[in-house]
Amino acid sequence: MPELPEVETISRFLKEGNSQQSSVLGRTIQRVDLLWERSVAEPAAAEFLVRLPGQTIAGIGRRGKYLRLDLSEDVLLFHLRMSGDLLVEPVDAPIGPHYRLLLYLDQNLRLAFHDTRKFGRVWLTQDPQHVFQNLGPEPLNPELTAADFYARLQRHHRQLKPLLMDQSFLAGLGNIYTDEALHMARLHPLAISDKLTEEQAARLLAAIRKALSEGIRRNGTSIDWVYRGGDYQRYLQVYQRTGEPCKTCGTPIERIIVGQRSTHFCPNCQPLP
DNA sequence: ACGAGCGCCTGTCGGC
DNA sequence: TGCCGACAGGCGCTCG
Numbered sequence: 001m002p003e004l005p006e007v008e009t010i011s012r013f014l015k016e017g018n019s020q021q022s023s024v025l026g027r028t029i030q031r032v033d034l035l036w037e038r039s040v041a042e043p044a045a046a047e048f049l050v051r052l053p054g055q056t057i058a059g060i061g062r063r064g065k066y067l068r069l070d071l072s073e074d075v076l077l078f079h080l081r082m083s084g085d086l087l088v089e090p091v092d093a094p095i096g097p098h099y100r101l102l103l104y105l106d107q108n109l110r111l112a113f114h115d116t117r118k119f120g121r122v123w124l125t126q127d128p129q130h131v132f133q134n135l136g137p138e139p140l141n142p143e144l145t146a147a148d149f150y151a152r153l154q155r156h157h158r159q160l161k162p163l164l165m166d167q168s169f170l171a172g173l174g175n176i177y178t179d180e181a182l183h184m185a186r187l188h189p190l191a192i193s194d195k196l197t198e199e200q201a202a203r204l205l206a207a208i209r210k211a212l213s214e215g216i217r218r219n220g221t222s223i224d225w226v227y228r229g230g231d232y233q234r235y236l237q238v239y240q241r242t243g244e245p246c247k248t249c250g251t252p253i254e255r256i257i258v259g260q261r262s263t264h265f266c267p268n269c270q271p272l273p
Numbered sequence: 274a275c276g277a278g279c280g281c282c283t284g285t286c287g288g289c
Numbered sequence: 290t291g292c293c294g295a296c297a298g299g300c301g302c303t304c305g
Contacts, residue, residue, distance in 0.1 A: 003298055038281090065299085081299045083283080098283085117282045119299065158275070167300085174298050221298070239298090259276070262296080 002080040004139070004172030005215030007062050009230060010086055014069075014111075015060040021088035027105035028056045029071075036100040039113065041121040048124050052076075052103065064135045064171030068128060077123040077131055078113065084120030087112045135171040139208050150201035153193040161189035162259035164208070173208065176221055176239045179264045181208040183238045188272040189256075189263045195273065238264040 002010070017023035032052045037045045051074060059070030067086065069076040078086065089110045095102070101113035101122060113122065123131050136152075137144045156163055163169050164178045173181070182189050184207035187200060196204070215221060220230030223240070237247050242255040242264060251268035 006298070079299085082297070083299095115282095116284070117297090117299095119281065121300095156274080162276075165299090176298055223298075260278075261299095 002065060002084065002220070003174035003177050003215075004062075004065060004212055005177070005218075005232065006220035006230065007065050007067055007080065007172075008216050009220045010080075011060055011062045011067055014067075014086065014088065017088075022107070022109060024057050024088055024105060024109065024111055025060060026057065027107060027109060027111075029053055029103050029105060031104040033102040033104070034100075035102070036115075036118060038118065039100040039115065039120060039122055041123045043124060048122075051124060057105075063128075063132055064138070064167055065174070066132065074124050074126055075128045077125070077128055079121045080115070081117070081119035081121070083117040084113065084115040087114055134168045136167060136169045137171065139170050139172055139205075139212060144205070146198070146202040146205055149205045150196070150198050153196055153201050153204075156193045158193050159190050159258060160187060160193060160204075161261075161263055163193050165259070165261070170208070172212065175261050175263075176236070177208070177211045177215060179239045180237060181211040183264075183266060183270060184211060186269050188270045189258055189265055190272060238266060240264065 013021060014024050029052050032049055034040065034045060034049060040048050055071035055073055057069050058072055061068045065079060067078040067080070078084065089112055091104060091108045091110045093110065098114050098116045099112055100115045100118065100120070103111040105111060113120065125131065152169065160182060161178060164173050164181070165175070179189070181204065185204040187204060214235065215232045218230055218232035218235065221232040222230045223233055238253050241253045243252050245251065246253055246266040246269060249266065249268050251266055253264055254267050256263050
């Protein structure tokens with residue numbers, strides 16, 4: 001499910017609450033239920049379970065696609081991968097078949113890690129930097145300039161689609177927002193990174209930022225049964241629109257496989273150089 | 274340095 | 290209706 005905008009949305013909901021759910025900021029973990037051991041990346045499950053109770057959630061944030069909970073002693077990181085989600089519920093809400101980790105909090109609240117496909121992972125660590133060590137820059141950080149971005153593109157000889165999805169190049173893009181950003185920038189997904197002009201690189205960075213910030217503004221993208229609440233899917237230009245007319249020029253959207261991932265683009269708006 | 278293939282998992286959908 | 294393959298917001302690992 002979640003790319004940067006969905007993780008950012010979940011992070012904000014956990015921090016600020018909304019009409020459906022309370023904030024978990026300031027809540028203390030009282031009891032932990034681990035329903036799928038392999039969801040824990042580190043430490044070993046036994047240590048994970050004894051270290052959590054008694055810790056208070058003092059801060060909530062995001063780095064790339066990682067969600068970060070700063071606890072009183074440790075840092076708890078979630079990576080939601082394909083199907084993960086975090087839910088704030090009353091302690092007596094029913095527990096469905098895809099719950100993997102339950103953190104029982106004070107005020108009769110429960111923070112639930114829900115993950116149908118079991119790809120998601122959780123880390124409890126005092127050193128989040130070692131988990132983040134291979135992550136590239138945050139695309140929305142203004143310290144990343146167009147000149148920097150152009151220089152980074154020049155350093156690689158790679159197809160744009162897999163390069164943009166490489167989290168060590170840029171942290172946060174996934175399949176949806178990469179396809180949308182490339183269409184917005186009028187660049188072919190197979191264009192080669194070190195062949196871009198400075199103008200094209202600047203356009204690409206601006207498009208990435210526009211797609212991500214629009215995604216955040218719409219609370220993310222909700223497709224199928226995974227992740228509810230956002231409505232950026234109503235504004236998608238190419239993703240999962242194979243054969244439908246391009247909203248800019250009317251040409252049918254094409255789908256190809258790049259790096260084992262479905263890739264959607266308009267052959268007219270995004271010509272291969 | 275790159276890209277391809279595969280594994281990890283469960284669920285949905287379309288074709289026959 | 291039932292079965293079977295394709296496919297799904299990700300990523301780490303091998304192997305050329």
